[in-house]
Amino acid sequence: MTPPSVQSGPFLSVRDLQVRFATEDGVVRAVDGLSFDLRRGQTLGIVGESGSGKSVTSLAVLGMHDRSRTTVTGRVTFDGTELIDATEKQLQSLRGNRIAMIFQDPLTALSPYYTIGAQIAETYRRHTGASRSAARARAVDLLGRVGIAAPGRRADDYPHEFSGGMRQRAMIAMSLVCDPDLLIADEPTTALDVTVQAQILDLLGDLQREFDTAIILITHDLGVVANTAHEVLVMYAGRAVEHGATQQVLTRPRHPYTEGLLRSVPRLHSDVDEPLVPIPGSPPSLLAVPAGCPFHPRCAHRERVPGDDCVTRRPALAEVGHAAACHLPEEPREVLAQQHLQP
Amino acid sequence: MLRFLVRRVLGAVLILFVISAVTFFLFFALPSDPARLSCGKGCTPELLATIHHNLGIDRPLPEQYWSFLTGIFAGRDFDGQWCSAPCLGFSFVNHQPVLDTLLNRFPATLSVALGAAALMLTVGVGLGLIAALRRGKTVDKVSMAACLVGASVQIYFFGIIARYLLVDELQWLPQPGYTSPFAAPGAWFGGMVLPWITLTVVNAATYARYTRSSMVDTLGEDYVRTARAKGLSSWGVYIRHAWRGAMTPVVTTFGIDLGLFLGGALITETTFNIHGIGKLAVDSVANSDLPMIMGTVLVAATAMVLASIAVDACYAVIDPRVRLR
Numbered sequence: 001m002t003p004p005s006v007q008s009g010p011f012l013s014v015r016d017l018q019v020r021f022a023t024e025d026g027v028v029r030a031v032d033g034l035s036f037d038l039r040r041g042q043t044l045g046i047v048g049e050s051g052s053g054k055s056v057t058s059l060a061v062l063g064m065h066d067r068s069r070t071t072v073t074g075r076v077t078f079d080g081t082e083l084i085d086a087t088e089k090q091l092q093s094l095r096g097n098r099i100a101m102i103f104q105d106p107l108t109a110l111s112p113y114y115t116i117g118a119q120i121a122e123t124y125r126r127h128t129g130a131s132r133s134a135a136r137a138r139a140v141d142l143l144g145r146v147g148i149a150a151p152g153r154r155a156d157d158y159p160h161e162f163s164g165g166m167r168q169r170a171m172i173a174m175s176l177v178c179d180p181d182l183l184i185a186d187e188p189t190t191a192l193d194v195t196v197q198a199q200i201l202d203l204l205g206d207l208q209r210e211f212d213t214a215i216i217l218i219t220h221d222l223g224v225v226a227n228t229a230h231e232v233l234v235m236y237a238g239r240a241v242e243h244g245a246t247q248q249v250l251t252r253p254r255h256p257y258t259e260g261l262l263r264s265v266p267r268l269h270s271d272v273d274e275p276l277v278p279i280p281g282s283p284p285s286l287l288a289v290p291a292g293c294p295f296h297p298r299c300a301h302r303e304r305v306p307g308d309d310c311v312t313r314r315p316a317l318a319e320v321g322h323a324a325a326c327h328l329p330e331e332p333r334e335v336l337a338q339q340h341l342q343p
Numbered sequence: 344m345l346r347f348l349v350r351r352v353l354g355a356v357l358i359l360f361v362i363s364a365v366t367f368f369l370f371f372a373l374p375s376d377p378a379r380l381s382c383g384k385g386c387t388p389e390l391l392a393t394i395h396h397n398l399g400i401d402r403p404l405p406e407q408y409w410s411f412l413t414g415i416f417a418g419r420d421f422d423g424q425w426c427s428a429p430c431l432g433f434s435f436v437n438h439q440p441v442l443d444t445l446l447n448r449f450p451a452t453l454s455v456a457l458g459a460a461a462l463m464l465t466v467g468v469g470l471g472l473i474a475a476l477r478r479g480k481t482v483d484k485v486s487m488a489a490c491l492v493g494a495s496v497q498i499y500f501f502g503i504i505a506r507y508l509l510v511d512e513l514q515w516l517p518q519p520g521y522t523s524p525f526a527a528p529g530a531w532f533g534g535m536v537l538p539w540i541t542l543t544v545v546n547a548a549t550y551a552r553y554t555r556s557s558m559v560d561t562l563g564e565d566y567v568r569t570a571r572a573k574g575l576s577s578w579g580v581y582i583r584h585a586w587r588g589a590m591t592p593v594v595t596t597f598g599i600d601l602g603l604f605l606g607g608a609l610i611t612e613t614t615f616n617i618h619g620i621g622k623l624a625v626d627s628v629a630n631s632d633l634p635m636i637m638g639t640v641l642v643a644a645t646a647m648v649l650a651s652i653a654v655d656a657c658y659a660v661i662d663p664r665v666r667l668r
């Protein structure tokens with residue numbers, strides 16, 4: 001009876017995103033055909049080794065790449081607005097306001113020249129036009145909410161007077177100051193010890209429940225993903241190689257790369273004598289990604305694929321359900337998943 | 344802060360002491376004899392000896408230097424003529440008190456220095472900022488090429504040509520020179536334009552290049568990216584965030600240049616016949632006028648030392664991570 005609601009579609013939809021940098025050595029294909037969806041109140045975890053294109057993806061969503069040296073193609077639709085060909089003005093009014101970013105390294109990502117309070121207030125004033133005193137009050141309020149003791153006093157400190165964990169909290173406070181609808185957190189907890197890490201993840205979870213925020217959580221820590229993300233996207237050499245609900249991807253990986261990632265991290269619950277197996281080799285240079293499946297030079301299951309598909313054909317990734325971009329026939333993939341379940 | 348000042352001022356006094364001593368002893372290491380000039384054509388050895396005695400340069404060097412030092416702090420007696428502290432002695436040439444001459448000449452130097460510093464900073468930093476923001480584009484290339492030309496031009500070359508063209512031929516500008524700005528502001532300004540422009544042409548390039556490269560570096564900093572991710576406009580990012588981080592190397596160079604200018608822009612003042620400290624220094628060297636040489640050297644050294652203290656204080660103002668100790 002009722003017409004389909006516009007709201008029912010994904011809040012953020014990324015289709016065939018490509019990001020290429022022209023460098024002196026050639027074209028770097030940092031992101032190559034990435035697609036994913038994200039709904040309100042959901043968290044998407046993006047995992048992958050260093051250099052797999054996680055940060056580049058998040059900057060592309062914010063339209064932050066220098067247009068003169070970067071080619072960005074594909075579609076990024078945020079709440080009905082197309083972002084790839086949006087004007088700089090449109091993007092500016094979204095950034096920090098409806099789409100906020102928590103950067104990887106809070107020491108370098110905060111300006112050394114302004115107090116924490118001033119930096120938080122600046123974002124708020126930019127988007128709300130609030131008075132100086134109202135913006136400051138808001139900054140102090142947020143610092144308190146992210147768990148900084150005596151926020152009224154600490155707001156006047158400079159970033160170098162904060163500890164690493166406090167800086168990360170300040171960064172989070174800054175990103176939340178305008179109640180964003182989409183939060184991109186790029187390794188928000190990597191530099192922190194485990195207790196602080198848990199506190200910060202809890203904090204993000206609380207805020208998500210309160211404001212129905214969509215979160216992209218970038219990390220290479222599978223433990224973090226297991227505890228917080230609803231869905232996981234595994235990236236390799238700028239491409240998505242596996243995608244699905246967190247529980248499924250982590251317990252029944254269907255791509256040999258994901259399996260490798262899982263085998264290479266220590267797990268608290270598993271037997272102590274289960275050996276840690278690092279993935280052999282290293283990720284390819286993005287200047288010359290191997291043809292076919294980019295993972296084939298490192299893949300342990302290559303000989304199970306009949307013919308030379310792995311070397312010549314690029315495997316596709318289904319857009320729905322739990323999917324892996326792999327030429328292995330369904331059956332061996334199930335085996336792979338089973339193998340992992342059994343110690 | 345207080346500790347910083349005390350420490351730096353003590354250091355400054357030490358530096359001035361060393362510089363004055365070196366200048367003093369170097370002067371006597373030179374073959375020129377200040378008495379020759381006043382002795383004139385019919386010079387006899389007896390006359391020369393009398394002049395040496397009158398000038399006070401027949402005594403042992405350490406003793407002379409000691410009198411010079413005590414004169415500065417306690418005043419000094421010159422054959423019945425009392426010179427009160429701070430006494431820098433009397434000129435060998437016109438027998439005027441050195442301090443009076445220096446004070447008399449300083450306003451001209453100050454006018455050249457402040458005007459030129461302001462103009463070259465504005466032009467240089469402005470060009471550098473524009474080039475950084477439009478890097479790789481035509482504006483960038485043109486302004487950097489202009490800087491290359493500016494940096495390779497010599498003051499006397501540019502100054503003389505500009506003077507010939509703008510003053511003698513086209514008569515757009517009055518003759519360069521110093522008039523008191525309180526007596527005749529218009530004449531003061533007119534007489535200063537050429538020196539200011541010349542110093543700007545020659546020096547602004549350095550500022551443009553420093554500003555450009557340090558701005559380009561800063562634009563690549565993470566916190567500048569954060570500023571963009573906050574939704575600030577390009578200008579908000581440049582002016583509030585990038586510019587502040589980019590200014591440190593510029594401040595250093597500027598402090599040094601301002602110190603140099605305040606000590607007297609030797610070539611500029613000579614080229615444009617401006618009677619400031621710089622021209623005074625050049626003239627007193629030509630006349631072997633030791634007390635005047637000592638005076639101008641002390642002014643130049645003091646200016647440099649104060650400028651370097653000011654630069655360090657500026658760092659602390661720009662960057663909260665810097666503590667003055």
Ligand SMILES: Nc1ncnc2c1ncn2[C@@H]1O[C@H](COP(=O)(O)OP(=O)(O)OP(=O)(O)O)[C@@H](O)[C@H]1O
Nearest residue numbers: 021023028030049050051052053054055056057286
């Ligand atoms: N502006 C740029 N110009 C050229 N290459 C770039 C640029 N930015 C990123 N890259 C390259 O793109 C690739 C992906 O970088 P990205 O920062 O997204 O990695 P990441 O997955 O975030 O890694 P990490 O876990 O280390 O943060 C890297 O190889 C990097 O060198």
Ligand SMILES: [Mg+2]
Nearest residue numbers: 054055104186
């Ligand atoms: Mg990254």
